[in-house]
Amino acid sequence: MKPISQMEPWIGLEERQAIVQYLDSGGWLTEFHKTREFEERIAEFVGSRYSVVVSNGTVSLAVALMALGVGEGDEVIVPDFTMLASATSVMLAGARPVFVDVERHSYCLDLDLAEAAITAKTRALMVVSMNGRSPDMTRAVELCTRRGLYLIEDAAQSLGSRFSDKQLGTWGHIGSFSFSAPKIITTGQGGALVTDDPVLDAKMRKIKDFGRRRAGEDFYETRGFNFKFTDLQAVIGLEQMKKLAWRVRRKKEMYKTYQTELAGADEVTFLPTDLEHVTPWFVDILVSDPAGLREHLKGCQIGSRPVYPALHSQPAFGLVGRFPNSEFVARHGLWLPSSSFLSDEDIRFVCQAIRTYFGRN
Numbered sequence: 531m532k533p534i535s536q537m538e539p540w541i542g543l544e545e546r547q548a549i550v551q552y553l554d555s556g557g558w559l560t561e562f563h564k565t566r567e568f569e570e571r572i573a574e575f576v577g578s579r580y581s582v583v584v585s586n587g588t589v590s591l592a593v594a595l596m597a598l599g600v601g602e603g604d605e606v607i608v609p610d611f612t613m614l615a616s617a618t619s620v621m622l623a624g625a626r627p628v629f630v631d632v633e634r635h636s637y638c639l640d641l642d643l644a645e646a647a648i649t650a651k652t653r654a655l656m657v658v659s660m661n662g663r664s665p666d667m668t669r670a671v672e673l674c675t676r677r678g679l680y681l682i683e684d685a686a687q688s689l690g691s692r693f694s695d696k697q698l699g700t701w702g703h704i705g706s707f708s709f710s711a712p713k714i715i716t717t718g719q720g721g722a723l724v725t726d727d728p729v730l731d732a733k734m735r736k737i738k739d740f741g742r743r744r745a746g747e748d749f750y751e752t753r754g755f756n757f758k759f760t761d762l763q764a765v766i767g768l769e770q771m772k773k774l775a776w777r778v779r780r781k782k783e784m785y786k787t788y789q790t791e792l793a794g795a796d797e798v799t800f801l802p803t804d805l806e807h808v809t810p811w812f813v814d815i816l817v818s819d820p821a822g823l824r825e826h827l828k829g830c831q832i833g834s835r836p837v838y839p840a841l842h843s844q845p846a847f848g849l850v851g852r853f854p855n856s857e858f859v860a861r862h863g864l865w866l867p868s869s870s871f872l873s874d875e876d877i878r879f880v881c882q883a884i885r886t887y888f889g890r891n
């Protein structure tokens with residue numbers, strides 16, 4: 531059996547051919563028609579009116595906050611268990627992230643604790659849908675409406691996941707996705723913002739293009755940056771979008787196969803996951819000693835990855851506070867091999883190695 535990594539991007543012949551065709555057409559590589567087309571496909575897929583693609587899923591969150599006018603002197607509530615960028619994007623926009631613990635059943639922002647953390651400076655709530663799971667989004671919308679806050683969804687990991695009948699990313703004022711290499715579809719780097727608000731759409735487009743009134747015209751209507759995409763990436767993204775529906779189905783099947791194969795190993799706990807709505811991007815489990823299992827898997831040439839740390843505790847922030855759920859998942863969580871191209875045989879091989887570790891054969 532060849533080594534199995536925790537995650538690899540999957541770029542096929544279609545992407546290669548499309549790139550060659552694009553290069554042969556004399557395109558300028560920078561963002562233009564292909565980027566617009568990619569934005570249209572994303573908006574269509576999630577069911578939003580607008581989509582704006584940018585360089586990655588970190589600056590996308592900062593652009594969202596800037597477009598909403600959130601910045602200096604403002605606070606944004608973010609979950610303590612998330613990827614670093616959810617918090618540092620707030621700082622990039624000039625505001626302060628305020629960490630709040632996550633729910634034990636979804637490992638996403640605890641809305642009761644979030645409400646308790648609201649101060650006179652709070653302008654927005656950033657709900658991060660971790661691995662396609664989310665808190666009750668109807669409650670998140672209700673809370674933000676009642677307390678006059680913006681709702682931003684960091685759905686970087688959740689393209690293809692829904693809460694109720696609506697795609698994640700489309701519940702708030704602005705939703706954000708990432709196309710970094712390990713995501714369900716990738717353009718190497720990349721991020722997309724979605725909204726139904728034409729004013730926000732126009733503002734986000736300006737911010738990512740130096741604040742210019744029109745592309746190519748050096749009249750700066752607002753303070754902007756260069757957070758643009760490239761048509762070269764869009765060409766890959768368009769091919770990846772054609773594969774998204776299949777990958778959504780496959781991710782769910784893979785998760786089910788892992789659950790079935792590990793059903794007898796009581797040492798392994800799966801996080802509550804409603805596969806009708808959730809598309810797990812990574813297969814995540816809880817075990818008492820992830821480091822030990824990881825070492826054993828490494829010996830079998832199987833990659834795995836510890837889940838994110840509790841952000842408050844990281845040297846980058848160095849905060850103290852009570853975040854028991856975030857600390858629990860950070861201590862016990864492990865991501866198993868999750869590339870969309872893994873076969874059932876690969877998954878069975880991984881599960882066999884896990885069962886052996888726990889003496890379950």
Ligand SMILES: Cc1ncc(COP(=O)(O)O)c(C=O)c1O
Pocket residue numbers: 586587588589612613615616658684686687708709710719720721
């Ligand atoms: C929840 C979350 N937010 C933000 C990001 C940042 O996205 P990017 O790597 O595209 O900047 C990631 C990336 O993994 C993420 O998982």
